[in-house]
Amino acid sequence: MTKKIKLSELGSLLGGEIQALEGVKIEGDVEIDLGQAGLNPQMAYALGHETAQVAIHLMNISRILGYPVDQMLGATAAPKRLTKLIESRFSAGKIEDWKTPIQEVVLGATSSDGGTRKSTVTLGGETALPYYFDGPMPHRNHITMDVFDMPINMAKAVKSNYEDVINSPAEWAKKVVRDFGADMVTIHLISTDPNIKDTSPAQAAKTVEEVLQAVDVPIVIGGSGNPEKDPAVLEKAAEVAEGERCLLASASLNLDYARIAEAAKKYNHVVLSWTQLEINAQKELNRKLMKQCGVARENILMDPTTAALGYGLDYAYTNMERIRLAGLSGDTELNFPMSSGTTNAWGARESWMVSSPLKEDSDWGPREYRGPIWEIVTGLTLSLAGNDLFMMMHPTAVQVLKEITQTLYGGKETEPVNIDNWISAVI
Amino acid sequence: MKLNSPLQVYKYLPQINCAECGEATCMAFASHLIDRSKKLDDCPPLLKDEFKKKYMELQTLLAPEIHEVTIGKGEHARKIGGDDVLYRHQLTFFNPTAFAYDVWDTMAETELVERINKISNFRKFYVGKFLKVDMVAVRCVSGDALKFANTVKKVAETTKLPLVLCSFDPAALKAALEVVKDKNPLIYAATEKNWGEVAELALNYKVPVVLFSPDLDKLKSLALTFREMGIKDLVLDPGSYPQGVQLKGSFERFIKLRRAGIKEGQKDIAFPIMAVPLNAWLVYKDAVTASYWETVLASVFTVRYGDIMILHSLEPYAVLPEVHLRDTIYTDPRTPVKVAPGVNEVGSPAKDSPVIVTTNFALTYYTVESDLSSNKINCYLAAVDTDGIGVEAAVAGGQLTAAKIKDTFQKAGFEFKDKTSHNALILPGLAARLQGDVEDVTGLRVMIGPPDSGRIPGWMEKNWPPKPK
Numbered sequence: 001m002t003k004k005i006k007l008s009e010l011g012s013l014l015g016g017e018i019q020a021l022e023g024v025k026i027e028g029d030v031e032i033d034l035g036q037a038g039l040n041p042q043m044a045y046a047l048g049h050e051t052a053q054v055a056i057h058l059m060n061i062s063r064i065l066g067y068p069v070d071q072m073l074g075a076t077a078a079p080k081r082l083t084k085l086i087e088s089r090f091s092a093g094k095i096e097d098w099k100t101p102i103q104e105v106v107l108g109a110t111s112s113d114g115g116t117r118k119s120t121v122t123l124g125g126e127t128a129l130p131y132y133f134d135g136p137m138p139h140r141n142h143i144t145m146d147v148f149d150m151p152i153n154m155a156k157a158v159k160s161n162y163e164d165v166i167n168s169p170a171e172w173a174k175k176v177v178r179d180f181g182a183d184m185v186t187i188h189l190i191s192t193d194p195n196i197k198d199t200s201p202a203q204a205a206k207t208v209e210e211v212l213q214a215v216d217v218p219i220v221i222g223g224s225g226n227p228e229k230d231p232a233v234l235e236k237a238a239e240v241a242e243g244e245r246c247l248l249a250s251a252s253l254n255l256d257y258a259r260i261a262e263a264a265k266k267y268n269h270v271v272l273s274w275t276q277l278e279i280n281a282q283k284e285l286n287r288k289l290m291k292q293c294g295v296a297r298e299n300i301l302m303d304p305t306t307a308a309l310g311y312g313l314d315y316a317y318t319n320m321e322r323i324r325l326a327g328l329s330g331d332t333e334l335n336f337p338m339s340s341g342t343t344n345a346w347g348a349r350e351s352w353m354v355s356s357p358l359k360e361d362s363d364w365g366p367r368e369y370r371g372p373i374w375e376i377v378t379g380l381t382l383s384l385a386g387n388d389l390f391m392m393m394h395p396t397a398v399q400v401l402k403e404i405t406q407t408l409y410g411g412k413e414t415e416p417v418n419i420d421n422w423i424s425a426v427i
Numbered sequence: 428m429k430l431n432s433p434l435q436v437y438k439y440l441p442q443i444n445c446a447e448c449g450e451a452t453c454m455a456f457a458s459h460l461i462d463r464s465k466k467l468d469d470c471p472p473l474l475k476d477e478f479k480k481k482y483m484e485l486q487t488l489l490a491p492e493i494h495e496v497t498i499g500k501g502e503h504a505r506k507i508g509g510d511d512v513l514y515r516h517q518l519t520f521f522n523p524t525a526f527a528y529d530v531w532d533t534m535a536e537t538e539l540v541e542r543i544n545k546i547s548n549f550r551k552f553y554v555g556k557f558l559k560v561d562m563v564a565v566r567c568v569s570g571d572a573l574k575f576a577n578t579v580k581k582v583a584e585t586t587k588l589p590l591v592l593c594s595f596d597p598a599a600l601k602a603a604l605e606v607v608k609d610k611n612p613l614i615y616a617a618t619e620k621n622w623g624e625v626a627e628l629a630l631n632y633k634v635p636v637v638l639f640s641p642d643l644d645k646l647k648s649l650a651l652t653f654r655e656m657g658i659k660d661l662v663l664d665p666g667s668y669p670q671g672v673q674l675k676g677s678f679e680r681f682i683k684l685r686r687a688g689i690k691e692g693q694k695d696i697a698f699p700i701m702a703v704p705l706n707a708w709l710v711y712k713d714a715v716t717a718s719y720w721e722t723v724l725a726s727v728f729t730v731r732y733g734d735i736m737i738l739h740s741l742e743p744y745a746v747l748p749e750v751h752l753r754d755t756i757y758t759d760p761r762t763p764v765k766v767a768p769g770v771n772e773v774g775s776p777a778k779d780s781p782v783i784v785t786t787n788f789a790l791t792y793y794t795v796e797s798d799l800s801s802n803k804i805n806c807y808l809a810a811v812d813t814d815g816i817g818v819e820a821a822v823a824g825g826q827l828t829a830a831k832i833k834d835t836f837q838k839a840g841f842e843f844k845d846k847t848s849h850n851a852l853i854l855p856g857l858a859a860r861l862q863g864d865v866e867d868v869t870g871l872r873v874m875i876g877p878p879d880s881g882r883i884p885g886w887m888e889k890n891w892p893p894k895p896k
Contacts, residue, residue, distance in 0.1 A: 092683035365743030414671030
């Protein structure tokens with residue numbers, strides 16, 4: 001039997017004071033519906049609420065009859081009114097599993113270390129996910145800007161920044177360091193591709209020398225991505241850059257990685273271990289570089305592949321996050337700093353196309369603003385997954401990514417902002 | 428959830444393998460409850476009286492660690508929260524971050540209506556669906572309860588999207604709630620100062636409520652107090668500072684709250700979290716800079732645990748990356764992303780244009796498609812149904828076969844004799860070993876493209892049009 005008793009009805013039913021009820025059986029579920037007023041009976045009684053007396057009476061009756069009123073009230077959670085906040089302290093613990101630091105890797109060498117760079121860049125050393133409070137993050141993120149050894153197709157928004165230097169890798173390199181605040185420069189030797197210009201390794205090495213002379217920051221030497229040609233190109237480039245601790249990009253499973261590893265060892269450079277969105281392949285290549293080729297841990301950086309926002313960033317993000325978590329938790333085949341080809345963001349049509357090819361889409365707005373933010377969000381997302389070094393292209397994207405990563409890193413002191421009245425802000 | 432293996436769940440099920448849920452066995456159903464692809468109510472026997480106790484127990488044990496809160500009513504209602512993991516690869520994240528764009532009560536009516544329409548009409552096609560935004564947040568700027576209520580009324584008349592009512596003045600919230608009390612809006616916010624009156628509103632109008640305090644002790648106090656009063660649908664705003672060390676502090680608070688809720692089982696604060704990237708506009712007056720920075724803040728808190736956020740910029744260059752990043756983070760990593768199989772036109776193909784084959788793995792397909800379109804190669808691009816697996820793995824696993832390729836063209840009604848002058852198709856370089864099979868099955872000339880679609884332009888120069896045999 002389910003019987004619902006409205007207090008108002010009960011009030012008129014019972015009238016004045018009741019000593020006892022005889023011959024009353026309460027069976028089954030009894031529900032006390034306190035209705036809209038919904039007061040905690042004791043509280044309401046104290047406040048002299050009209051229906052409260054009735055409620056107390058009802059409870060007394062029920063108690064006398066052995067019905068578990070108090071439990072029932074607890075279960076139906078009749079709303080209470082509180083007049084004071086319940087005091088409390090909040091705390092959250094640290095992650096105990098993160099015991100293995102990420103390997104520190106130094107790029108560039110100054111004269112005291114056998115190179116000619118003015119400064120070096122240190123990556124890695126983290127003991128927690130990026131910007132987390134669990135452990136110190138000893139080094140900030142760094143940005144290396146792209147320079148190509150020949151004019152290439154670029155999105156309009158990018159190209160406008162480089163038109164004056166597009167035919168001179170040395171001038172181009174100077175510009176990104178001097179004007180755009182690049183921490184490093186990447187020289188991409190794309191003209192060496194047999195399908196492009198088939199520039200000889202010796203000729204490409206000359207370009208590398210020019211760039212080394214033009215700037216005094218550490219550099220990345222990138223091949224054309226042609227697996228047959230790259231080992232020879234990187235080998236020659238490594239030779240002319242001996243002792244500079246350049247990053248050789250890249251060793252991968254689909255080319256003669258041993259040859260690149262050998263060049264790095266012989267001429268004191270760092271190897272970029274590049275795999276394609278596959279954590280197990282990354283482990284395998286790192287293992288081969290260490291065990292089979294004898295590359296020292298401090299000379300390995302990983303590029304687990306960057307897919308652009310909207311074009312597989314979900315894979316790239318999760319792949320990096322898994323790699324970083326595995327590294328921190330003790331997988332010594334994965335605890336290396338990571339590098340991202342953030343420039344890939346410009347492959348997304350949203351970053352360069354004038355307007356949407358689909359008439360159902362809302363207006364895409366001016367592409368000049370779309371491109372840089374596409375590069376920023378792609379990079380920022382990966383920075384949160386643990387990426388250390390960003391290869392980038394657009395100056396505005398570089399500035400904004402630096403600003404946010406350094407803010408989260410803790411290196412930005414600004415005037416405090418009061419957000420208490422954001423609701424009424426006039427925007 | 429408190430149970431983490433199908434066997435644990437199985438103990439509570441009827442164990443009769445009636446298959447009414449669509450699964451062959453109760454054990455299979457149990458594993459779907461664990462991965463949340465099925466609901467308790469999908470099991471008819473469990474709904475009978477004799478299983479009521481088990482049903483109730485399971486409901487508690489399977490409840491997500493982070494409380495799920497519904498905002499709005501009807502088809503546009505949105506759930507937020509409901510997560511069980513700290514990293515998406517551990518399961519998936521549920522209920523994508525709800526994006527609420529602001530309007531305010533000092534706007535002229537035409538301007539207001541125009542802005543609301545812009546919010547509700549936004550759409551961006553992506554992998555077979557439209558990315559959209561979710562809510563309208565109405566800010567009380569005037570300080571006038573009546574004016575606020577009138578604006579809320581106008582907003583509710585203009586859109587069916589759920590509303591967030593924003594004011595620290597309980598009188599203004601009450602006036603607005605009177606107008607939209609049947610629409611289950613989210614009210615913002617209860618603070619250390621106004622909490623008593625706002626709690627009263629949440630109880631009386633039975634609406635979800637945001638608690639705001641950048642001090643986590645106070646935020647927890649508020650949550651405990653509201654829960655004690657029987658208010659369960661809570662959202663926590665630990666303060667989104669727009670810059671500097673304050674922003675770093677906000678970032679830490681988001682992580683601490685979510686870690687405490689999921690990893691440490693602190694039920695008292697296991698609620699959805701709200702971010703307010705709009706605060707970028709408190710420090711940047713230039714609209715482009717503010718929009719950029721707002722997008723940056725939105726990105727940080729989309730990745731790290733924001734379940735709902737209040738945004739201002741409706742510039743496409745802000746909204747587009749925001750909705751794409753949300754999709755990135757909330758896409759279920761357990762299911763490969765696929766495109767619809769078929770034969771699609773890239774550019775404006777003519778009879779002498781190539782016909783290129785790829786898989787329906789969305790990432791592969793869109794990469795090939797953008798490589799082709801960005802190089803202005805007019806062609807037909809066939810997406811073969813490989814269950815969303817990439818070329819190399821699909822060839823190895825038998826999802827990409829000559830028969831499947833033939834089937835794709837047949838189903839699309841694509842006749843090579845009518846559509847092309849060359850009767851040839853191009854296979855991906857990574858599917859080269861299918862060449863003979865495809866020739867036999869289709870009777871077409873089969874060419875082998877490059878292994879990477881980025882090299883199609885160079886390949887075309889050398890190999891297209893096909894030389895007569």
